[in-house]
Amino acid sequence: MNAIEASGLSKRYGSTWALRDFSVSVPAGQVAALVGPNGAGKTTLLNLTVGLTTPTGGTVTVLGGQPAGSPGALDGIAFVAQDAPLYKNLPVADMLQLTSNLNRRFDHGYARERLSELGIPLKRKAGKLSGGQQAQLALTLALARRPRLLVLDEPLANLDPLARHDFMAAVLAAAAKREVDGDGQAGGGMSVLLSSHVLAELERVADYLILLSGGRAQMAGEVDGLLAGHRVLTGPAAEADLIARQLPVVHTTRAQAQAHLLVRTSGPAEAVPPGWETHPVGLEELVLAYLREPGAAALPGPARTRKPEPMEMSR
Amino acid sequence: MTTVNTPAPWRPGSSTRPVRWRRLGAVSWRQYRFSAAGAAVFLGVLAAYLLIMGLRIRSGYASVGSCSLAARHIPRTCQIALMLFGGYHVWGETTAAVMLTVPMLIGAFAGAPILGRELETGTFRFAWTQGAGRTRWALARLALPAVTVTAAAAAFSQLFGWFYYPFFAFPADSAFSPQYFELTGIAFAAWTLAAFAIGALAGAGIRKVVPAIAAAMAVWAGLLLVTILYLRPHYQAPLTARGSQGAPGAAPWVIHQWWTGPNGQTVTSENKIVALLSHPERGYAQWTTYQPETRYWHFQFIEGGWLLVLSLLLLAVTIWLVRRRAA
Numbered sequence: 272m273n274a275i276e277a278s279g280l281s282k283r284y285g286s287t288w289a290l291r292d293f294s295v296s297v298p299a300g301q302v303a304a305l306v307g308p309n310g311a312g313k314t315t316l317l318n319l320t321v322g323l324t325t326p327t328g329g330t331v332t333v334l335g336g337q338p339a340g341s342p343g344a345l346d347g348i349a350f351v352a353q354d355a356p357l358y359k360n361l362p363v364a365d366m367l368q369l370t371s372n373l374n375r376r377f378d379h380g381y382a383r384e385r386l387s388e389l390g391i392p393l394k395r396k397a398g399k400l401s402g403g404q405q406a407q408l409a410l411t412l413a414l415a416r417r418p419r420l421l422v423l424d425e426p427l428a429n430l431d432p433l434a435r436h437d438f439m440a441a442v443l444a445a446a447a448k449r450e451v452d453g454d455g456q457a458g459g460g461m462s463v464l465l466s467s468h469v470l471a472e473l474e475r476v477a478d479y480l481i482l483l484s485g486g487r488a489q490m491a492g493e494v495d496g497l498l499a500g501h502r503v504l505t506g507p508a509a510e511a512d513l514i515a516r517q518l519p520v521v522h523t524t525r526a527q528a529q530a531h532l533l534v535r536t537s538g539p540a541e542a543v544p545p546g547w548e549t550h551p552v553g554l555e556e557l558v559l560a561y562l563r564e565p566g567a568a569a570l571p572g573p574a575r576t577r578k579p580e581p582m583e584m585s586r
Numbered sequence: 587m588t589t590v591n592t593p594a595p596w597r598p599g600s601s602t603r604p605v606r607w608r609r610l611g612a613v614s615w616r617q618y619r620f621s622a623a624g625a626a627v628f629l630g631v632l633a634a635y636l637l638i639m640g641l642r643i644r645s646g647y648a649s650v651g652s653c654s655l656a657a658r659h660i661p662r663t664c665q666i667a668l669m670l671f672g673g674y675h676v677w678g679e680t681t682a683a684v685m686l687t688v689p690m691l692i693g694a695f696a697g698a699p700i701l702g703r704e705l706e707t708g709t710f711r712f713a714w715t716q717g718a719g720r721t722r723w724a725l726a727r728l729a730l731p732a733v734t735v736t737a738a739a740a741a742f743s744q745l746f747g748w749f750y751y752p753f754f755a756f757p758a759d760s761a762f763s764p765q766y767f768e769l770t771g772i773a774f775a776a777w778t779l780a781a782f783a784i785g786a787l788a789g790a791g792i793r794k795v796v797p798a799i800a801a802a803m804a805v806w807a808g809l810l811l812v813t814i815l816y817l818r819p820h821y822q823a824p825l826t827a828r829g830s831q832g833a834p835g836a837a838p839w840v841i842h843q844w845w846t847g848p849n850g851q852t853v854t855s856e857n858k859i860v861a862l863l864s865h866p867e868r869g870y871a872q873w874t875t876y877q878p879e880t881r882y883w884h885f886q887f888i889e890g891g892w893l894l895v896l897s898l899l900l901l902a903v904t905i906w907l908v909r910r911r912a913a
Contacts, residue, residue: 323711324912325912342604345715345717345718348714348715354708356711356712357712358709359707361616361622368612369617370716371613372610373610373718374605374716374718375604375605416717
């Protein structure tokens with residue numbers, strides 16, 4: 272079962288395309304990270320996924336084929352929008368009651384226990400909580416709905432490093448627990464889709480990565496596969512252009528006499544040119560390289576066979 | 587700190603029944619109880635004022651009623667009673683003018699923020715992604731306050747009718763005249779519901795609370811003005827009668843008056859009319875078109891009816907806006 276499946280998904284605002292011809296299949300039970308520069312269409316994609324926005328073209332389904340925004344999809348998805356919007360004048364306890372009344376399932380015991388662990392008083396108004404506490408409250412409300420898909424839009428944006436760590440730990444704990452509890456039962460696990468600028472934080476958590484750029488998918492796939500599919504070659508800068516003609520180079524960094532080439536690999540035992548060193552690539556390094564080369568693409572399916580010619584992707 | 591506490595797993599297929607209306611009603615109530623409390627205080631003060639003043643007007647009316655006004659010499663106590671009653675009348679007229687703004691204030695302040703605030707602060711992203719879905723949520727959010735303000739307005743117009751009754755009975759004023767028609771009968775409740783529906787739509791369309799309230803009040807006032815000037819006189823073809831009062835006895839709603847000369851032609855010059863006033867025997871006559879007071883309830887139901895239809899239409903458009911509104 273796929274947690275999210277988009278096909279030819281497009282969204283236009285006026286004359287600008289926020290998202291164009293976007294296709295992806297995110298398997299269930301994974302933590303999928305959505306990254307990309309500002310204005311790349313991340314929020315648009317998330318809004319389409321949770322049914323807040325309707326697409327201009329294409330389709331997006333969630334939780335094994337339910338159309339986004341349909342009653343079944345809404346029932347199974349919990350969404351925390353950017354800046355975690357809450358009713359600021361309502362006390363925390365009222366927010367729990369309200370969310371419970373808006374949903375078929377709500378785990379009051381879990382919510383209260385988690386808030387007391389976090390030291391968030393039930394009587395305090397939501398608007399009087401700190402930014403980190405508001406984010407945690409919004410996450411608690413979402414998790415207490417027992418979603419099968421948790422969607423988070425920039426959940427880490429306004430958090431300090433410690434709060435970021437706590438927040439992601441809570442998301443991972445919930446996702447991991449679900450897998451154990453699921454007993455292999457269909458739909459038992461919780462999938463997560465989150466967008467973020469904080470690449471270092473994603474490295475620890477993401478199973479699946481989607482890189483959006485200019486409204487198009489530039490890279491999509493399981494993180495392990497993406498990392499195994501690339502390597503970094505380091506060698507003399509003078510030979511860099513020669514190598515680039517022989518190998519599929521995504522991005523070249525030159526530092527005086529040395530050049531670092533991010534290269535696609537087709538297998539683990541690929542030959543290394545003489546005089547060059549090879550080492551595996553990190554997720555942050557990989558994402559940054561693709562962000563610097565908007566023309567390059569690494570996509571599953573037919574797109575993978577394309578050569579990384581810059582002109583290819585920018586029709 | 588890592589949170590180890592996680593919720594119990596979700597079991598698919600447990601139930602497909604949507605979230606119950608009663609629970610959505612509880613959400614609606616939780617969201618508007620503060621504004622409801624504010625409105626209750628405002629209306630409570632107004633109601634207390636109407637009650638106290640109403641009792642004084644009634645005792646004044648009783649003293650006037652015990653006087654024989656047909657006598658050549660009105661006793662001094664009766665003169666005082668009449669003066670007092672006249673003073674109360676001024677109070678009553680002022681109160682009626684204030685009352686006319688109540689549907690606009692209640693409707694706009696109750697209606698515009700419901701969706702306007704959600705859209706302005708971004709909380710709709712929370713509300714519209716819950717399991718209940720945005721349509722059921724919006725219906726619950728709108729229906730409960732709509733019914734409440736309409737019921738409150740209906741009760742209020744009853745209270746106002748009681749308060750103002752002596753002046754209608756005297757008869758100093760006609761309940762059919764434009765400044766009292768929408769305060770009495772079912773019109774007051776209908777105009778309040780219309781203000782609420784206009785406010786709700788303005789909130790959903792403008793997405794900002796304060797501009798939506800302002801727009802709702804302006805549109806409502808414009809609608810009332812257009813209704814009084816152009817619509818209401820034509821609910822039924824007015825009657826025409828000779829004289830300045832229409833039919834004798836009742837207190838009709840005078841629509842239009844004019845003079846005719848001996849040959850039946852309309853006299854337009856004011857100087858001529860003044861000159862001719864002293865010579866009615868020369869074939870000059872005054873004419874009045876009017877709506878007889880017996881049509882009062884007929885007109886009330888026509889106006890209440892189309893306002894109800896309009897309000898439901900506006901609320902339907904509001905729900906439609908919520909359904910198609912993209913984030």
